[in-house]
Amino acid sequence: MNINIEKCIKLLNDKSTSAMLLCNEANMHYLCGFSPSEGYVLLTDSGKGYHIVDSRYTETAQKNATESGLEVIEINDGFIPEIKRLYEKHGVKTLAFENQSISLDRYLKLKEGLEGIEFVNLDNSIMLLRNRKEPYEIEFMKKANNIAETAFLELLNHVKPGKSEKELAAYFDYLMAKNGSYGLSFDTILLTGAHTSMPHGVPGESIVKEGDFVLFDFGATYKGYHSDMTRTVACGSASDEMKWAYNLVLDAQLAGIKALNSGVPCKDVFEAANDVLKAEGMDKYFRHGLGHGVGLEIHEGYNSNPRSTDIYEIGNVTSVEPGIYIPDKFGIRIEDVCYLSPRGRENLSTVTKELIIL
Numbered sequence: 441m442n443i444n445i446e447k448c449i450k451l452l453n454d455k456s457t458s459a460m461l462l463c464n465e466a467n468m469h470y471l472c473g474f475s476p477s478e479g480y481v482l483l484t485d486s487g488k489g490y491h492i493v494d495s496r497y498t499e500t501a502q503k504n505a506t507e508s509g510l511e512v513i514e515i516n517d518g519f520i521p522e523i524k525r526l527y528e529k530h531g532v533k534t535l536a537f538e539n540q541s542i543s544l545d546r547y548l549k550l551k552e553g554l555e556g557i558e559f560v561n562l563d564n565s566i567m568l569l570r571n572r573k574e575p576y577e578i579e580f581m582k583k584a585n586n587i588a589e590t591a592f593l594e595l596l597n598h599v600k601p602g603k604s605e606k607e608l609a610a611y612f613d614y615l616m617a618k619n620g621s622y623g624l625s626f627d628t629i630l631l632t633g634a635h636t637s638m639p640h641g642v643p644g645e646s647i648v649k650e651g652d653f654v655l656f657d658f659g660a661t662y663k664g665y666h667s668d669m670t671r672t673v674a675c676g677s678a679s680d681e682m683k684w685a686y687n688l689v690l691d692a693q694l695a696g697i698k699a700l701n702s703g704v705p706c707k708d709v710f711e712a713a714n715d716v717l718k719a720e721g722m723d724k725y726f727r728h729g730l731g732h733g734v735g736l737e738i739h740e741g742y743n744s745n746p747r748s749t750d751i752y753e754i755g756n757v758t759s760v761e762p763g764i765y766i767p768d769k770f771g772i773r774i775e776d777v778c779y780l781s782p783r784g785r786e787n788l789s790t791v792t793k794e795l796i797i798l
Contacts, residue, residue, distance in 0.1 A: 442508045444470050445489055447569050451536075452485045457560050458532040459484045461523065461550075464541045466736040467566050469664045473504035475736075480519055481510065484530045492522055520553035527557065536560045564741075571733055571741040572755030577665060578779055581735070581757060582788055584621070584662035585777065588669060589791050591615035592656065599798055601650050601675060605630050605643035616660045625659025625666040625738045636672070636771035639728055639763065650676040653770045659738060666738045668759050669789055670775035673796040685722075685764060686795045689772045692716040692762040696730055696744075697787065700760065702780050706731075706748040713762045714746075725764035732759055734777055756780045757788070 448471065452460055462468055462481040469475040471483075472491050479501075480492045491510040493501045501512040515522050527535070535554065537547070539561040551559065573581075595612050609630040616624065631641045632648045636655040648654060657670040672689075674682060696713030710730040717723040729748075733741030734757050742750035744758065752758070756779070763773030776789035 442471065442510075443574060444569070445483065445508065445510070448483055448566070449485065449487050451565055451569065452483065455536060455560065455565075457485065457534045457536045459527060459530065459534070460536040460562070462538060462566070463546065464538050464566075466570070466664075466740070467538065467541075469736050470566070470570055472501065472508050472510055473663075474500055475664055476501070480523060482523060482526055484532065486530070488530065490526060492519060492526075520549065523550075524554055527554065532557065534558045534560050536562045536565075538562055538566070540564060567741050570735055572753065573735065573757055573779070574755075577735065578757070578781075578788075580663045580665040581667060581777070581779075584625075584660045584665055585667040585669070585788050585790075587619045587621050587662060588616055588625075588658055588660040588667045589789070590619045591621075591660070592658065592669070592671065592791060595656075596673070596796070596798060599648060599654055599673070599675065601648055603648050605632055605635070605646050605648075608648075609643040612656070612658060616658070619660075620662070621660035622663065623661050625661055625668055629655065629657035629670075631655045631771075632675075634768050634770065637765040637767050637769060638771065639765055639773070648675050651679070653678075653682065653772065655771060655773060657773065657775065664736050666734055666736070667788075668734050668738060668775065668777050669791070670761055670763075670773045671791060671793075671796070672772045672774065673798055675798050678795065678797055682770065683795060685766075685770075686772050688717065688720055688722060689762055689764055689774055690793055690795075692726075693760055693774045693776070693793070696760045696762060697776065697778060697785070700752065700758070700778055700780070700785055702752055702754045702756075704752050706742055706744040706750040706752060707746055709752070709760075710744045710746060710748070713760070717762065717764065722764050725766055726762060727765055728763070731761055733757065734759055752780055754780050754782055 699712035729745035731744040761775030765771035
């Protein structure tokens with residue numbers, strides 16, 4: 441049986457619940473090995489698991505079932521009648537469901553179609569399991585990261601005055617696909633000049649100019665797992681102010697990474713990085729959290745910000761990404777993804793963080 445399914449069966453037993461029904465894409469992927477856009481995974485407390493799909497996904501589900509151990513069922517009369525047949529077969533009385541992510545419409549249809557079932561909130565239970573990565577998941581994330589980094593280093597050969605943000609972003613996406621990415625982690629952010637002051641700006645028609653910063657926030661995926669990295673480079677030259685600001689952000693990032701350990705509150709890691717910026721009066725230009733969980737989703741689980749009540753633990757994978765953004769001038773962000781392994785902290789990102797001047 442798949443180790444993730446074993447974890448979920450234990451969760452069911454801990455909750456004294458008869459069965460679990462999942463329809464969130466990332467949660468289904470966690471158990472069945474791919475991300476169908478529609479379908480259900482049903483687990484019973486006895487250890488029996490089903491992947492309920494329509495004809496679009498039957499073949500893919502069956503191939504993945506050789507590893508997951510789930511029984512694949514192709515619907516003939518809709519999802520809910522099939523789920524009802526299975527819960528009657530297994531005598532299900534209580535059903536754990538994804539109350540934090542399911543739509544109201546879907547929930548109401550399930551409640552109407554599954555009469556006599558007591559629905560039990562899963563809350564963030566599955567997310568907590570997903571946040572504690574297994575070694576094979578880390579290998580998939582390293583593969584995704586390697587794909588993205590290889591593409592980035594190749595792209596730098598094409599970043600020159602006269603190239604537009606949109607042109608470079610499109611080529612970047614192509615390079616990640618060429619190097620083996622299953623898809624983008626998110627829409628690539630590639631900005632130049634004053635546009636770099638927008639943390640999540642959209643690539644446009646702006647042209648790279650001599651003396652500009654160029655900011656790249658990008659990620660590839662491998663077997664459903666995401667990478668995430670940000671690098672900021674200078675084109676041709678960098679002013680003393682640009683170099684000073686860049687090194688300040690780098691110092692902040694290194695302080696955040698140093699503070700990152702199992703058992704440490706997420707907000708304390710944010711403060712470690714933010715204090716470096718605050719000492720130079722630049723914290724007012726840091727306009728987002730320091731990091732977020734990464735895995736089957738690009739943002740999952742916990743966040744490192746001043747309001748967070750989360751605590752890092754072994755198995756977590758998180759971004760560490762301080763930045764400063766001065767409107768109408770420039771922005772800088774440096775981002776790595778780090779893994780809290782049983783042996784200690786490991787940085788999955790390998791591209792240099794020294795200021796690159798192309």
